[in-house]
Amino acid sequence: MANASRQKIKITVNEKINLLIPYVKKRIIEQIKSVAVIIIYLILFQTLVLGIPIAEASLIACGLAVVIVGLAFFMEGLFLGLMPLGETIGLKLLQKSKLPVILGFSFIFGVGVTLAEPAIGVLKVAGSTVKAWEAPLLYLILNKYSNWLVNSVGLGVGAAVLFGMLRFIYNWSLKPFIYILVGFLSIVTVLISFNPNFIHLVGLAWDCGAVTTGPVTVPLVLALGIGICRILGGGSSDSAGFGVVTLASLFPIIAVILLGFALIGKVPQPMKEKDFFNKEQISKALNLFNNQEELEGYLLQNASYESQISYFGSEENLKNYIEKLKADKSLQIKIFGGAENALEKWAINSPILAHKQVVFGDDDKIQEALAKFGTKSDMLDYADLFKRNGIASVQAIVPLTIFLLLVLFLILRERLNNADEVMLGILFGVIGMFLFNIGIELGLSKLGGQVGSKLPSSFKKIELTEEQKKISNFDKSILQKSVTLSGAQEIFFIIKEKDEYKTIPFDEKFYNQNTNQYIYTPTKGPLFGAEDGLLGKLVVILFAFIMGYGATLAEPALNALGVTVEEITVGAFKKSLLMQSVALGVGAGIAIGVMKIIWNIPLFWMLVPPYILLLFVSKISTEEYVNIGWDSAGVTTGPITVPLVLAMGLGISGQVGGVEGFGILSMASVCPILSVLLTGLYVSYKRKKQFEQLEQKN
Numbered sequence: 149m150a151n152a153s154r155q156k157i158k159i160t161v162n163e164k165i166n167l168l169i170p171y172v173k174k175r176i177i178e179q180i181k182s183v184a185v186i187i188i189y190l191i192l193f194q195t196l197v198l199g200i201p202i203a204e205a206s207l208i209a210c211g212l213a214v215v216i217v218g219l220a221f222f223m224e225g226l227f228l229g230l231m232p233l234g235e236t237i238g239l240k241l242l243q244k245s246k247l248p249v250i251l252g253f254s255f256i257f258g259v260g261v262t263l264a265e266p267a268i269g270v271l272k273v274a275g276s277t278v279k280a281w282e283a284p285l286l287y288l289i290l291n292k293y294s295n296w297l298v299n300s301v302g303l304g305v306g307a308a309v310l311f312g313m314l315r316f317i318y319n320w321s322l323k324p325f326i327y328i329l330v331g332f333l334s335i336v337t338v339l340i341s342f343n344p345n346f347i348h349l350v351g352l353a354w355d356c357g358a359v360t361t362g363p364v365t366v367p368l369v370l371a372l373g374i375g376i377c378r379i380l381g382g383g384s385s386d387s388a389g390f391g392v393v394t395l396a397s398l399f400p401i402i403a404v405i406l407l408g409f410a411l412i413g414k415v416p417q418p419m420k421e422k423d424f425f426n427k428e429q430i431s432k433a434l435n436l437f438n439n440q441e442e443l444e445g446y447l448l449q450n451a452s453y454e455s456q457i458s459y460f461g462s463e464e465n466l467k468n469y470i471e472k473l474k475a476d477k478s479l480q481i482k483i484f485g486g487a488e489n490a491l492e493k494w495a496i497n498s499p500i501l502a503h504k505q506v507v508f509g510d511d512d513k514i515q516e517a518l519a520k521f522g523t524k525s526d527m528l529d530y531a532d533l534f535k536r537n538g539i540a541s542v543q544a545i546v547p548l549t550i551f552l553l554l555v556l557f558l559i560l561r562e563r564l565n566n567a568d569e570v571m572l573g574i575l576f577g578v579i580g581m582f583l584f585n586i587g588i589e590l591g592l593s594k595l596g597g598q599v600g601s602k603l604p605s606s607f608k609k610i611e612l613t614e615e616q617k618k619i620s621n622f623d624k625s626i627l628q629k630s631v632t633l634s635g636a637q638e639i640f641f642i643i644k645e646k647d648e649y650k651t652i653p654f655d656e657k658f659y660n661q662n663t664n665q666y667i668y669t670p671t672k673g674p675l676f677g678a679e680d681g682l683l684g685k686l687v688v689i690l691f692a693f694i695m696g697y698g699a700t701l702a703e704p705a706l707n708a709l710g711v712t713v714e715e716i717t718v719g720a721f722k723k724s725l726l727m728q729s730v731a732l733g734v735g736a737g738i739a740i741g742v743m744k745i746i747w748n749i750p751l752f753w754m755l756v757p758p759y760i761l762l763l764f765v766s767k768i769s770t771e772e773y774v775n776i777g778w779d780s781a782g783v784t785t786g787p788i789t790v791p792l793v794l795a796m797g798l799g800i801s802g803q804v805g806g807v808e809g810f811g812i813l814s815m816a817s818v819c820p821i822l823s824v825l826l827t828g829l830y831v832s833y834k835r836k837k838q839f840e841q842l843e844q845k846n
Contacts (some may be wrong), residue, residue, distance in 0.1 A: 175220045182219075183788045186699040187212060190599045190792070193691060200602050200672060203614035204594060211591020214583050219787065222580025226368075229573020230264075230545075232566070233552045234368045240560045247317075251310050253555055258309030258396070260548035261368045262302035262360055264581070270359070270588065270791045274352075274810075277798045280436050280446065281424035282807045283348035284415035285408060288436045290352070293411065300407045301356050304400030309369055311399075312392035322391040322775055326766055329398045334756045336405060341752040344418050346408060351751045351810025353404035357397040358813035359790055361781070365396055394778040397817065418807075421451055425459040441482035444469075448483065453500045463502070470495075470506040487529070489521065496521045501660065514663050518620060533586060541582040549574050588791050596792040600799020600809075603691065604746075605673030607684025610803055612670045619643070622666040627654055643668075685746055688800075692742040696816060697735030699789055706730055713776050721776075721831050729827040730780050733820030738793065740819070741812030745800050751811040758818050765825045773828035780824045781817040789816075 194200055202208060234257075241250050280287045289297050314320065337354075340346035369392050416424070416432040424433055425447060437443040447459055460466040473479055473491060484490035495507035496517050508514045556562050564570060604610055630638050639654040658667045677683035700706060709730075710723030744754055766774050793812050801809030 172220075175224060176216065179216045179219045179223070182702060183212070183216060185702040186695060186788065186792065187595070189695055189698055190595060194599050194602055197687075197691075198602055198605055198672070198675065200605065200612065202595070203598060208591045208595050208598075211587045211589070211594065213587075213591075215587030215591055215788070218580050218583030218585075218587050220580070221576045222584055225573045225576030225578070225580050227573070229570045229575075229577055230368055230549070230552070232570055232573075233549070233556070233564075236562070236565070237552060237555055237560065240556075240562055242317075244560050249559065250313060250317075253559075254309045254313040255306040256551060258306035258365075258369070259299075259302040260551055261309075261365045262305040262400075263298065264544040264548050264577075265360065265365055270593070270794055274794060274798060277802060278348075278808055279421075279450070280433070281421045282418055283345070284418060284433075284436060285345040285412060286348045286352060286808060288411055288415055289349070289404075289407065292436060292438060293407075296407060297356075297404065300403040301360060301400040304356075304403035305360050305365060305396050307403075308395035308397075308399040309392065312369065312395050315391055321771055322394065322778065323766060323771065325391075325395060325398075326774070326778065327763060329395075329402070330759050330763060333398065333401055333405075334759050337752045337756055340405065340408075341750055343412075345412060345415060347750060348418075348808050349405070349408045350755075351808060351814065353401050353408070354751070354755060354814030354817075355794070355810050355812075356404050357401045358781070358817045360400050361393050361397050365393075369393070369396065391775050391779065393781075394775075397781065422455050422458050425451060425455045427459070427461070430459070439482075441479070445483040445485075449494065453502075467502065467506055470503065474507055492517060493521050504663075511663060515620075518618070518663060518665060533589065537582050537585040537589070540585060541578050544581055545574065545578045584787065592788065592791045593795045596795030597799040600796035600801075601803050602672075603688050603796075603800055604803040606676050606687045607674050607681055608679055608803075609671050609673050612672055616667065616669045617643075619666040619668065620664070622659065622664050624659070688746065689739045689742055692812075693735040693739040695735075696738035697731045700731040700734040700820075701727060703789075709780065716772065716776070717831075720835050721773075721828065725827060725831070726776075726780070726824065729823045730820045733823035734816050736823070737816035737819030738812055741797065741815040742800065744811050744815070745797060745806055745809055746804055748804070748806055751814070755811070755814060755818065758822055762818070762822055762825065765822065765829070769825050769828055770832065773825060773832070777821050777824040777828060781821050 191202060194202060237253070241253065245253075274290055276291075278287045278290055311325065315322070315325075337350055341350055414432075414435040416429055423429070430443075434440060434443055437446065444459075447456055451459075456466055457463055460469055473483060480491050484494060487493075491507060495503045496514075498504065504514050504517070508517045553564070556564060598614075602610065626641050627639050628641060630640060632638065640651050641654055643650050643652050652668055654666075658669075659665075660667075674681065674684050676687050706727055707723075710726045713721050713726050714723045740754055743749065744751055766778075769777070790813065793816065794810075797809035797812045799809070801807070
């Protein structure tokens, strides 16, 4: 009988597949539910309310599908691999190690989980939208020192986990940490906001605090905390992690601000574009780039013709430089990167005729180049896409795993239970992050940026650059005139697209008489009210509120938090009440963040007052509700919300002429804390009244 019981059950491949399909289907459906509400809302708003079709819809759809599959793999890998490792180490660490080892491990662990956070890579992407001359310090940190930014955030989370473990071990209250950290950050934020360079860094710093509390940091820190609390016997697994999420969102803000202080001496003050590229101060501008070639590539691709002349000294010098560039392939790679025909594509898409003439020569060759390079969109470099994200995924997951295993084997001298399951989880984690990062690049960021750039059509006229048309062999003899009611004459022409005829206004500045090409960019808006009117802006703010509210209610982590809170408070704080409080807070926060971008209001005016109010509300709240309220902000910044909201903010900022679009995430973090704590005070007051009534009856 003993031998019979040890016999392995053999199943066929079809039976294995039949067993796996329901499991995989369930995981995929879970991720679809978490992203469906916000994605459908964004698409319907742009297509139905704004009346603008989604550009690159098929590519975005593929990207979103990849995001869903990637998240399913990643979360499964997290629960199979990294979380069991974290909990096991937490259980054994106190038994076999002294306090310095525990604290050292906690710090390194916090740094590692931050680097494994999927949304952390979005911060690097955001750098491409910032103009170097408008916000030099922000540009420097997001581009040249983007790795320093990520590492600074990691160090902040490491410090947070360290102090979080001290809280678990010594049972410290969260309130003193809040008073000190929030008070310090509020004062520093106000002071640095009067510096023209730092004012643009404030939004990024506070948004970094929101990015860190994602699907990797929170569960892994909780797993470590659960293990430690089980050994100490202090607190159930339900309440073990409360408070650490708060610290993990505050310490990174300090770290990013300190990074700003370390780099402020390297950058010039914000200035006009032409002045930035002036020879007199170019040495300071050069500090923002890795080398002079990178600076010159940025100049050619982002600056005006006047700024290019200012940098090179004269039109003749600029022409000579482009001729040198044309003859030197190695220099082309340094300036434009390794993309094929990069110089030709730059020249043909440049609005400056002189660039085309130097690169291509006479008008006939320019016409040939237009046919070859001007009508074809750049093909996506899939090899580069897969390589970049593959390397990033391995770098994020594997070093953290190796560190945890070394601690387990060398310091704790323990075996790895269920090693095959854990290793499978690690593999799933790498695959999941690889797919998720690709999905962000192809789908989420594109959709968020596109919706954000189209939202201002509610209150202003915007150009639909995705629908830009280049008309070759344009004949000005077809132009016609019209007259307005005031008697003013306007020139237009009629274009045929498919089976439709459209009237197009003619603008001389978009006509190139040397190439006989006319470039037409359709416009849209204002859709609601007058140009720059209040009604259209209110529509955008309402859109932002509904998006934040709906997306938060759909967040699976919020539902789990609601169940936990209802159990901890013995039914006093109902799950539905908590979910509504958080959702209303997030909706209000995103709406306020959008207001900051639309009206270009310094963030500290909107951020510091609610945090000061929170200090007073936290003072009169119980420890239980303070822990719950401050940690509730962590569930609002999931892996879907962060890239979408960041991209949307940057998109809106680009259309309204803002320098940067950060700050929405920080407002989406502070407002739910305030709403939950105020609701907690109401629940406590109501419960107190009920007890008083019972005592009077007795």
